Amino acid sequence: MGSLQYCEHCGNRLCIYRVPLFSSLSEENLHQIASYIQHRSFEKGELLISEGESTDSLVIIHQGVVKAFRYTAAGREQILYLFSEGDFFGEQYLFSNLKATYNVEALSPVKICLLTKSHLHKVLLTHPEVAIKLISELGKRIAQMENTFQSMGIRDVDARVATLLLDFAERYGREAPGGTLINLPISREGMANYLGIARETLSRKLSKFEDDGLIQSLDLKTIQVKDSDSLEDLAGLS
Amino acid sequence: MGSLQYCEHCGNRLCIYRVPLFSSLSEENLHQIASYIQHRSFEKGELLISEGESTDSLVIIHQGVVKAFRYTAAGREQILYLFSEGDFFGEQYLFSNLKATYNVEALSPVKICLLTKSHLHKVLLTHPEVAIKLISELGKRIAQMENTFQSMGIRDVDARVATLLLDFAERYGREAPGGTLINLPISREGMANYLGIARETLSRKLSKFEDDGLIQSLDLKTIQVKDSDSLEDLAGLS
DNA sequence: CGTGTACTTGAGAATTGTCAAAGGCTGTGG
DNA sequence: CCACAGCCTTTGACAATTCTCAAGTACACG
Numbered sequence: 245m246g247s248l249q250y251c252e253h254c255g256n257r258l259c260i261y262r263v264p265l266f267s268s269l270s271e272e273n274l275h276q277i278a279s280y281i282q283h284r285s286f287e288k289g290e291l292l293i294s295e296g297e298s299t300d301s302l303v304i305i306h307q308g309v310v311k312a313f314r315y316t317a318a319g320r321e322q323i324l325y326l327f328s329e330g331d332f333f334g335e336q337y338l339f340s341n342l343k344a345t346y347n348v349e350a351l352s353p354v355k356i357c358l359l360t361k362s363h364l365h366k367v368l369l370t371h372p373e374v375a376i377k378l379i380s381e382l383g384k385r386i387a388q389m390e391n392t393f394q395s396m397g398i399r400d401v402d403a404r405v406a407t408l409l410l411d412f413a414e415r416y417g418r419e420a421p422g423g424t425l426i427n428l429p430i431s432r433e434g435m436a437n438y439l440g441i442a443r444e445t446l447s448r449k450l451s452k453f454e455d456d457g458l459i460q461s462l463d464l465k466t467i468q469v470k471d472s473d474s475l476e477d478l479a480g481l482s
Numbered sequence: 483m484g485s486l487q488y489c490e491h492c493g494n495r496l497c498i499y500r501v502p503l504f505s506s507l508s509e510e511n512l513h514q515i516a517s518y519i520q521h522r523s524f525e526k527g528e529l530l531i532s533e534g535e536s537t538d539s540l541v542i543i544h545q546g547v548v549k550a551f552r553y554t555a556a557g558r559e560q561i562l563y564l565f566s567e568g569d570f571f572g573e574q575y576l577f578s579n580l581k582a583t584y585n586v587e588a589l590s591p592v593k594i595c596l597l598t599k600s601h602l603h604k605v606l607l608t609h610p611e612v613a614i615k616l617i618s619e620l621g622k623r624i625a626q627m628e629n630t631f632q633s634m635g636i637r638d639v640d641a642r643v644a645t646l647l648l649d650f651a652e653r654y655g656r657e658a659p660g661g662t663l664i665n666l667p668i669s670r671e672g673m674a675n676y677l678g679i680a681r682e683t684l685s686r687k688l689s690k691f692e693d694d695g696l697i698q699s700l701d702l703k704t705i706q707v708k709d710s711d712s713l714e715d716l717a718g719l720s
Numbered sequence: 721c722g723t724g725t726a727c728t729t730g731a732g733a734a735t736t737g738t739c740a741a742a743g744g745c746t747g748t749g750g
Numbered sequence: 751c752c753a754c755a756g757c758c759t760t761t762g763a764c765a766a767t768t769c770t771c772a773a774g775t776a777c778a779c780g
Contacts, residue, residue, distance in 0.1 A: 314632060316632065316635070316636060316718065317641075317717075317718025318636075318638070318718065322632050322635045324628050324631060324632070335617065335621055336621035336622070336624060336625050337621075338617075338621075339614060339617060339618035339621065340618065340621070340622075342625075345625060345628065346628070365614070368610060368613065368614055368617075369610045369611075369614075370610075372606060372607045372608075372610045372613060373607075375606065375610055375613035375614065375617065376577060376603070376606055376607075376613065377577075378617055379573065379576075379577060379606075379613065379616055379617055379620065380577035380578065382617065382620040382621070382624065383573055383574035383575075383576075383577065383578070383620070384574070384578075385624065386574060386620065386623065386624060386627070387574050387580075387583060389624070389627050389631065390562050390583065390584070392631065393562060393627065393630065393631060393634065394552060394554065394560050394562065396631065396634040396635065396678065397554070397560045397634065397675070397676070397677075397678035398554060398556075398678065399678055399679070399680075399768090399769085400556075401735080401736080403555075431758070431759090432758075432759065432760090433758075433759085437635070438635075439635075440634065440635035440636065440637055441637070441736080441737090442637075442736070442737055442738075443758090443759080443760095444736090444737075444738080444739095444759090444760080444761085445735090445736060445737075447759065447760050447761080448736095448760085448761080450760095451760075451761085463745095464744090464745075464758080464759075479555075480554065480555025480556065637736090637737080639767080639768080669726070669727090670726075670727065670728095671726075671727090679768080679769090680768070680769055680770080681726090681727080681728095682727090682728080682729085682768090682769075682770085683767090683768060683769075685727065685728050685729080686728085686729080686768095688728095689728075689729085701777090702726080702727075702776085702777065702778090
């Protein structure tokens with residue numbers, strides 16, 4: 245998993261304070277867990293995990309954005325998740341001996357916190373409330389995947405693109421006069437692959453949306469949402 | 483959630499013995515949990531849960547098959563899951579006060595076991611190993627959804643149909659001379675909606691597969707897989 | 721055995737994918 | 751600071767696929 249680098253910029257405690265997973269713990273318990281945590285940093289483009297690798301840690305994103313992806317039989321990259329600050333992954337492998345089923349790559353400089361399998365087991369067995377929190381977080385993720393899944397099942401491509409834009413606006417946007425500014429974490433190609441459409445099709449849809457005044461592409465990595473109501477209509481959130 | 487009916491055919495203990503969730507428990511603990519369990523039966527076509535309803539129980543399928551679905555903005559039914567014996571659902575709502583986000587309908591006569599929110603909490607807090615098992619099961623479900631998600635992202639429709647057939651063969655098939663017999667739990671329309679394609683397109687694909695000798699449609703609810711290797715090729719599992 | 725529902729098949733319209741070329745941004749090196 | 755190379759993106763044109771609408775067929779149920 246790359247070379248080990250201790251994270252200089254965050255005190256051990258900071259990380260786990262930010263993580264919803266541990267939010268129900270007392271100061272004392274947090275200290276105990278903090279002592280188990282390891283830190284690493286990655287540059288943009290570095291792989292945190294490769295498919296097939298065996299992993300033994302829960303990974304919590306402390307800073308930055310990563311993408312989790314696989315390659316389809318056709319060789320296309322299928323993005324499964326974008327994880328950012330406070331998100332975690334790797335939980336599937338903590339109670340089984342499965343190998344990683346996807347690759348994870350840093351899309352920006354990234355700092356992560358690691359909690360090994362055995363340490364996490366210790367925490368869960370002694371703090372059932374953390375287990376309940378984890379179950380709850382997994383439930384949330386499942387609910388979110390159900391939504392994504394449903395939007396993938398939508399045949400109308402305009403609706404899928406609109407849904408993605410709204411989703412990004414919520415997760416990566418910041419309010420500005422004239423509309424929410426989205427700082428796109430991935431390229432057009434990445435978005436197209438995420439949606440399961442050709443990148444040319446995505447380009448055309450975005451151009452059409454721009455012509456219709458729904459969005460404005462300020463820069464390849466910045467899109468401004470000018471008319472979120474119309475986007476919501478398109479997305480089918482009537 | 484329909485009218486309450488005690489399940490006459492299964493002793494209380496039977497249910498939870500079958501559920502992987504509780505497989506790590508001792509005889510004694512099983513007895514304790516068994517005392518919490520309630521049973522109900524549903525006829526084919528009955529709704530177990532309606533979208534927006536508030537639920538307070540974990541539902542474990544003891545017998546039969548159910549579908550979980552929502553309606554898209556276009557009014558189309560989008561199937562999210564098919565659950566059968568040993569599967570459970572409703573866990574998302576146990577640690578939040580969210581309402582159900584999908585409908586669940588019996589596709590056959592169904593018997594379920596119910597464990598209420600407060601009872602489950604009690605079990606999890608006193609038996610951390612059940613919590614770990616639950617986390618592990620949720621992880622499995624997430625991994626499975628990731629696979630489904632990826633296959634939804636495949637642009638090639640033939641591949642998606644082949645993937646669905648192989649999946650069904652594994653879950654609902656039984657071996658027979660000449661190839662696995664699949665007992666389809668849902669209609670063609672349901673399959674088409676699940677895949678996000680028009681039902682006519684699915685018909686055409688199935689007809690083509692039959693012409694090519696990959697499958698044989700014996701009956702509207704029975705398909706025989708004649709050439710699973712070719713299906714796997716199509717699905718992209720090279 | 722008839723009726724209703726679900727499924728299949730056909731044909732034309734609409735959408736998307738593919739291939740090709742041009743445009744724009746980024747970073748390097750002079 | 752500018753020029754150029756490389757990569758990503760956009761646009762165009764055509765081919766392929768899928769959707770829609772419509773008619774006909776098979777099956778299930780009463």
